[in-house]
Amino acid sequence: MAESRVINLAMTGASGAPYGLRLLEEMIAAGCQVRFMVSxxxxxxxxxxxxxxxxxxPDAMQQYLEERYGAEPGQLQVFGREDWFAPPASGSGPKAPLVICPCSTGTLSALANGASDNLIERAGDVALKEKRQLILVPRESPYSxxxxxxxxxxxxxxxxxxxxxPGFYHEPATVGDLVNFIVARLMDHLDLDQSLVARWGEARAAMKSSRSKSDIPDGD
Structure with missing residues (x-):
């Protein structure tokens, strides 16, 4: 496939799996090459x-997800938890952002303290030491x-x-709308186009534009 944006995506054992899976779906739809890691x-x-x-x-998971989300050949790569030869495991690998969604508090602790006991933790350690974009999506309540x-x-x-x-100013009607809110924010931070949720002010601007056009009198 043609050269496209490369993004590393990991999912760990916190509640919130729909966020990570929806993000994976959207990144594939956006044409990204996704390196996927699942604890x-x-x-x-x-x-x-x-x-x-x-x-x-990993091979069977990759095939399953390719078919489910309609990925092009080579667009999705799935790596095992101890695949130390995976590109995200080294700073000399291709530069790419890393999103951990959801991110367990155990993973937070490992990253904050420099542990690298599996590929996901190592990928996070690489992102930190190489000053690459690292987005962590914890889902816990309350936080200690x-x-x-x-x-x-x-x-x-x-x-x-x-x-x-998730916020509520977009007037969510379903659980999927709440999931889309977070995924849209993640896509924005990754500089990927998204149409899941209008950005703040866009709906109001569109409404004003529509009203202005309706105020224009018809010609003779």
Missing amino acids: RAAQVVISTETDLRLPGS EVHLDNMLRLTRMGAIIMPAS
């Missing part, structure tokens, strides 16, 4: 919160002092902490 705990959460039953092996301290430390290192806390 074992994330697979359990996915089977609990959605109707997906992901195959255990430990969680908050880890988020502060990671923010100071350059990471973006974006809790899965």
